[in-house]
Amino acid sequence: MNAASETGSTNIMSKALREAAFAGAIAFGMFLLFVGIETYQDIDNRLVWRTRWGLLAIFVIIAAVGRFVTVGFIRPHIDRRKLAKAKSGVLEISEEKGFFHRHFLKIALIALLIYPPMSVMLFGPQGSLKYVDNFGIQILIYVMLAWGLNIVVGLAGLLDLGYVAFYAVGAYSYALLSSYFGLSFWVLLPLAGILAAMWGVILGFPVLRLRGDYLAIVTLAFGEIIRLVLLNWTDVTKGTFGISGIAKASVFGIWSFNVGAPDYFPKALGLATSSAWYKIFLFYVILALCMLTAYVTIRLRRMPIGRAWEALREDEIACRSLGINTVTTKLTAFATGAMFGGFAGSFFATRQGFVSPESFVFLESAVILAIVVLGGMGSLTGIAIAAVVMVGGTELLREMEFLKLIFGPDFTPELYRMLLFGLAMIIVMLFKPRGFVGSRQPTAFLKQRKAVSGSFTKEGHG
Amino acid sequence: MTFGTDMMTSNTTGDTLLKVEHLSMKFGGLMAINDLSFEARRGEITALIGPNGAGKTTVFNCITGFYKPTMGMITLRQRDGKEHLLERLNDFEITKSAKVARTFQNIRLFSGLTVLENLLVAQHNALMKASGYTILGLLGLPAYRNAAKAAIDKASYWLEKAELIDRADDPAGDLPYGAQRRLEIARAMCTGPELLCLDEPAAGLNPRESAALNTLLYAIRDEGVSILLIEHDMSVVMEISDHVVVLEYGQKISDGTPDHVKNDPKVIAAYLGVEDDEVEEVIAVELEGGDH
Structure with a gap:
């Protein structure tokens, strides 16, 4: 022995x-x-x-x-x-989950709700800007975009490489309509969503017969077309100069965030003048938009249309044999996904106060798609975690000043963003080939809700 | 408790349900089906048999709209007297309005969805209407909740029939082969069809699974749903079908009861060939097997 x-x-x-x-x-x-x-x-x-x-x-x-x-x-x-x-004799996979695991969503939501006040308490209004804006809002925008794209890619299995086009449509709808017609954010937010959804249908129609690689290429081209139109239609969009001075969002039209205005919101609450309050307000707006996206996605999955999307991902021919109109099913997937992209876009415009075609390059589509894939296609929790890791991680790199002590004063960590991004993707895909959350929650059950292992689900062929 | 379709009334039995007239299908220079005419009657199991490459699956694809026939007319007469010309409808409309459901030769399940979800997807059109085309359902109105509950009841009714109720919450891809076949049939039944087209349902099944399949098919026929099936396994065909149509090279060579077809010299020639002794023996044994 x-x-x-x-x-x-x-x-x-x-x-x-x-x-x-x-x-x-x-x-x-x-x-x-x-x-x-x-x-x-x-x-x-x-x-x-x-x-x-x-x-x-x-x-x-x-x-x-x-x-x-x-x-x-x-x-x-x-x-x-x-x-x-x-x-x-202890089974490797235990059904018992820890307290944190079971209440993960509630804990995460509460943490998000108290995040801005906490950072104000810890760092003061001005110091909290970095945490609320650079980390909070930035990550939540990507969470929302990825959740929107998840409807198209994760549920319906249609590989869309031009998702940023809808983000651009939303952003420019808000930027143009607010600067030309002076409409408010709360009017333009739904309008931007509707316009983006309309463009989703416009994109959807010609690509309906395409599948897989062909679909991916055409959506990629569509994204570039939108960007190039924005770049070259200088009469309306001012081309590369972009549109600046976009109006800030107001608190439902009652208070504004324009410093010096009589209805300045922080004054109404008796707070000191600071741009931090506006960012905190925006944080809650994007959080609400994210919650809306999650709510709609969860509800839609339990509806016939959501099931039809997932069935479409699994087998399109079988769908048709069951009397499902795959044309309208695909179009609704494109439109719904695009609508959330449009919401996120108009939010982006009001947050930046400035839009230019440079914000809507292919790399953005790739990052959003990477987040969806890393998170585990179809899983909201996994995608949110992936967005935190990917976007938060790259933001964190800016904070890595101490690395200069190791690599010398010329070292700028931000430049290694994409390198680390790629490295992280390879590592995750090696150990979790189906993304952070690879399993799928069934939308209905008879006796017991059992997660479906990722090895059974398909990625879709277009 | 009958969820599928209402029990047939006696006066409609034996009516012509599906009428195929002068159907031809050409792929380039190949005549896959040549001037084929046959009928399927209500409440019966009609079998479409023939040697490999005779064009059976092509006929199926024409009936269910996956191919547009080059020539011919396919008429489906519903229980309420409404007639549909299937060659003019899109594939999904044939299931949706003409009430013809089908299965596939190589099983096409939604393997990443659970067994129950597979059956719920099949009730898409009914649920879509109940959810007010998603909008009312999104608001959480009770009408949709009731419809969803009814859909689950209908699904469990067919799961019971297909002996799959214990596996309702498992992924469809996790089922053994025979169970996947039965699930595909149960899924087709959840669309509420009047005619069910089965493409080689017994292919690759062991004798026990084959018996379970026959039970399911009888249960479906007793619901008043007519069946049109393609089959290679002669024992299955001879045992369960009421009416047999034999194809060879895209043409009908015989049509009638199993006994009539079995003794038709043309059928014997088509199946046995003339020279190849080995095939002759095998088929002869198969035909013998159909007797009991």
Whole structure:
């Protein structure tokens, strides 16, 4: 017994050494040109190169040691623990969930509600700006956009790479109609949603017969068309200059946030003049919009139309054989998703006070889609978590001043945003290929609500 | 408790339900169906048989609107006397208004939805109306809640019949093969059809599953729903069908009761061929098997 385990461990050690050497060799091959050699300009502006063997050695050593530890210690440890659990008869998947797990949504909602007052208390009105605006509002906008896109991609299974177009339609609807006609935010918010939904239908019609890759390409083109129109129709949209001085939202038309106006809202509450109050107000507005999106999505999933969307994702031909009109089903999915994009867009315009076509580039669509995929298609909770991680994470990078101490004063963490974004995606997809929440909650049940494992659900073919 | 359709009244039994006249379907130069005419009567199980490539599935796809026939007329006469020309309707309208439901040769379930949800999706049109095309339902009016409850009752009625009630909350993709076949039929029944078209329902089933399927088919016929089925398994065809239509190379070669068809020299020739002795033996055994 003892001898056997000894030979087993020597086996593991020799295997770990072998794999470590192999990983080191791969790392050497991969990083030789990227890290080992550096090009730079000398004083005469000539491009010259120098070697960085030390750094390359560090990379190779990290790879080799990491592999050695993984194969030699971490994996056997995990295996032993699994074996011990299996022997003691405790099931790996336990049905009992912790208090935090069960009440996650309530806790999250309460935390969001008290978040702005908390940050004002901790950092003062001016200090809270960063937390409420940069983190709170920014993340919630993406949560809302991702939840809107989730209807199209996650539920109906229609891959839409041009979602940012509807965001742009919403933002420009508000910007233009408020500056040309002076309409208020609360009138234009629903109007922006309706206009975006209309564009959703307009996009939906020509792409109805397309599936999969073809659909993705056409929606991508649609997104670019909208952006290019906004860029070149200078008479109306002022092109690259964008539209500035967009009116602020008011408190339902009763109080305003224009400093010095007689109905200045903070004055009514007896607060000091600060732009922080406006941001806090906006925070609650976008929170309410997010809740509306979640409520509508949850309700729609239990309605025949929502079930038809999910059925469409699973099998379109079977849908038609059951008498479901797939044309209207797809169009409603596009329109509903676009409507929430439009809401978010008009909110974005009033928050920034400025819109330009630069805010609506393809990268935005890609980020929103990445959030939906990372969160687990169809899952609201997973998508919200993904939005916090992705958007919050990139915002957090700006705060990483201490990294300058390690990497030198020239290091600007924001520049590594996309690199880390990609890295995070790869890691999540390796360990959670179906996103943070891979399972699907059924919309109806007879005896017991059981989550459907992600291995059964399909991603849709267009 | 009858949820499917009302029990048939005796005076409508034996009526022509589906009438296919001079149906032709051409794919490029290939004549898949050539001037085919047959009828399916109400309350009966009509079987469409024939060797591989005879055009059986093509006939099905024409009837259910997945193909537009090159020529011909397909008339469906509903219980209330309303007539539909199926070749003019879209595929989803054929299920929705003409009340013809179908299953597929390779099962097409919504595998990521639960068994119950599969049956609820099938009641889409009825629920859509009850929810006021989503708008009233979104407001949470009781009318939709009642309709949703009735839909679950109808689903559990068919789950009972298909012996799937214990697995109602499991994902459809998790069911064994035979159960998936029965679920697909139950799902088609939830659309409330008058004619149910089954494309090789017994393919790949073991004898026990085959028996369960037959029970389900009889239950469906007793509800007053007529069945049109394609089948390769002769024992199933001869046992359950009331009326058999035999196709070969897109043409009808025989039409009548199982006994009549079995003894038709044309059918025997089509199935046995003339030279190939091996096939002859196998088919002969199969036809024998149909006797008991």
